[in-house]
């Protein structure tokens with residue numbers, strides 16, 4: 001297989017591309033033949049050979065049509081190949097994405113992945129559609145024309161070759177540091193894109209906090225570097241580019257060839273027919289080099305895109321068992337689990353062992369970065385453990401297919417995705433057969449029915465992009481309704497009440513309580529009040545499980561959890577005292593707040 005990423009990636013449409021190149025080659029041959037026919041026509045005109053004139057005229061018309069039709073066909077074939085390739089690559093990538101570890105997808109981010117699937121695939125379309133027919137033109141025309149020129153007059157052929165070589169030397173000067181400049185240019189352009197997205201997305205925050213100056217400065221700086229790269233590129237390659245344009249331009253070539261040809265003609269060393277043919281062919285030969293530059297640029301640009309697409313397709317899929325096992329019980333077991341996100345990093349989870357009995361409620365607590373979310377994500381196989389085992393009902397997660405695992409585990413994260421669709425379909429996600437009554441019953445249990453009914457179209461109200469028309473708490477309750485409807489035996493709640501205001505929180509808690517009925521629940525806790533009654537609390541610190549047990553026992557132990565609980569209670573009792581004479585916060589209050597913030601992330 002070719003090493004060139006462009007040719008590797010277009011393999012699925014190779015046949016069609018070769019066909020387009022063949023058509024384009026034939027069109028180039030017809031074009032050269034057309035120029036030769038013109039020379040014969042001029043000769044026939046001057047010598048008044050009417051029979052020759054008529055057949056050259058007919059062949060001229062036929063060749064013009066043939067060259068045009070072939071060229072059109074070549075472009076249409078290459079465009080169809082481009083569209084087919086777009087479709088094939090997008091399908092291949094979305095199928096592959098569906099098999100990748102969720103952790104990879106979430107770490108890369110939607111922006112980066114959609115850029116590959118949209119922009120890079122589009123860049124490849126331009127390469128396939130526009131450059132493949134140009135390949136034939138840029139290579140075939142100069143060779144054929146040179147052969148025809150040699151046939152008419154070797155001196156004119158040599159002169160055309162000299163002009164062509166001068167043009168090529170100039171062009172190589174232009175291309176000298178093209179790769180480096182192109183890389184700098186791409187980076188600068190991407191920086192501008194990132195800065196502009198950041199500027200617009202962070203608008204509400206930056207306008208309130210720094211008047212937009214900081215992120216505007218970053219944008220301004222990115223624009224400035226972009227301009228500097230472009231100016232440098234223009235300055236460094238500009239003179240050579242202009243000179244090569246001048247040399248390869250038809251008019252100067254024509255003038256040089258005309259001067260030399262006229263000299264030979266006056267000394268009767270060249271026939272009129274050969275002179276006309278040399279002028280036409282020589283000019284065409286040199287001009288045929290012009291597409292090289294745009295071709296080169298197109299090829300380099302699509303190489304970057306092709307490499308990114310190939311890289312994405314090369315990310316290993318989450319291994320699936322040949323024969324899937326199904327758990328028959330729903331207890332969870334972590335056995336000597338070690339995990340790091342990447343080989344350069346220290347272990348994020350160190351020798352974790354715990355058991356969550358079926359139908360029990362377990363809370364995970366600990367400082368920010370202690371490893372709580374990692375535990376939750378490993379349970380959903382966002383990543384596989386480095387060593388140790390995670391089991392559900394005594395079945396290793398890796399022995400279950402993703403479908404089996406997902407049919408047993410439901411998640412409610414803090415930022416759950418709502419589709420741009422009706423609320424009904426958002427609740428029914430993945431359960432197309434669920435009846436309207438089932439959807440409504442789930443929404444009632446999730447405490448969402450009343451606010452849904454108050455919306456203009458009730459359950460048929462379309463949710464704005466990423467649920468923007470709903471409050472954080474309302475979106476959460478829709479997700480809870482979704483999880484209630486799915487009714488999976490294991491439930492993982494991550495920061496489920498983090499964004500709720502006090503009114504929403506009461507409703508959320510009621511919804512969650514209904515959701516948690518009859519399930520094995522693991523909850524990442526941010527408000528200790530919500531987990532006091534958990535069957536067990538697991539306290540993590542820097543990737544280690546340091547304490548474990550129900551609330552009252554952990555309080556008796558008077559360890560890290562007890563301190564966390566104290567800090568939490570102090571923070572809860574804290575209130576803002578607005579007096580006319582502002583006092584600094586008392587040391588105990590500050591310490592309590594600090595402690596609560598540090599421990600309950």
Ligand SMILES: Nc1ncnc2c1ncn2[C@@H]1O[C@H](COP(=O)(O)OP(=O)(O)OP(=O)(O)O)[C@@H](O)[C@H]1O
Nearest residue numbers: 107341348366367368369370371372373374375601
């Ligand atoms: N995608 C990632 N790549 C690399 N390191 C990560 C990644 N996600 C988390 N980490 C690191 O792993 C460690 C544990 O993070 P984790 O999110 O599990 O902690 P947490 O207890 O859930 O924290 P928080 O309550 O703030 O969410 C942290 O040091 C964090 O920086």
